[in-house]
C-alpha cells in the first residue's frame with residue numbers, strides 16, 4: 027500500500043486548473059469545468075493544493091477560500107484508485123495549515139449528510155457539526171439531501 031508520506035502536496039494555480047477539473051469528476055458533487063476552476067482560482071482569497079504521487083500523477087486536490095479570519099473548504103476530492111491511503115487526510119491537514127498561515131482562526135465546510143467517507147474524514151480531522159442546510163444538495167435522481175455545516179478552530 028502506498029504510504030501517504032510519499033505523496034507531495036503542491037500549490038495548484040491556473041496552470042493546474044485542467045488537472046483539478048479532471049479530478050473533480052471523482053467528486054461527490056457536480057464536476058467542475060476547467061473554466062470554473064480557473065474562475066475560482068482568480069477570486070480573492072481562493073487557492074488550491076494538489077496531491078501528487080511519486081511518479082508525478084495527480085491523486086487529489088483541495089480548494090479553499092480565506093476571507094478575514096475564516097476559511098472555507100470548497101471542495102476536496104481524491105481519485106477513486108487512490109483512496110484510503112491517507113491522501114485526503116494529508117490534503118485536509120495541508121489546507122488547515124495554509125488557512126492558518128493566511129490568518130484564519132476557523133475553517134468551515136459543507137458535506138452532504140449521505141457522504142459517510144467525507145463526514146468520517148472531517149470528524150477525524152477535528153471538525154464538528156455546527157449546523158444543517160436542509161435539502162441543500164440535489165442528487166442526480168432528483169431527491170434532496172441535507173448539507174451539514176462543519177467547523178474546526180485552528
Ligand SMILES: CC(C)(COP(=O)(O)OP(=O)(O)OC[C@H]1O[C@@H](n2cnc3c(N)ncnc32)[C@H](O)[C@@H]1OP(=O)(O)O)[C@@H](O)C(=O)NCCC(=O)NCCS
Pocket residue numbers: 052053054055100101102103104105108109110111112113114115116136137138141142143144146147148150
Ligand atoms: C472523502 C475522500 C476525500 C477521502 O479521501 P481518502 O484519501 O480516501 O481519505 P483518507 O485515506 O485520508 O482517510 C482518512 C480517514 O477518513 C475516514 N474515511 C475515508 N474514507 C472513508 C470511507 N469510505 N468510509 C468510512 N470512513 C472513511 C477514515 O476515518 C479514514 O481513516 P482510516 O483510513 O485510518 O480509517 C474521498 O473518499 C473522496 O474523494 N470522496 C468523494 C469526494 C468527497 O466526498 N469529498 C468530501 C466532501 S466535499
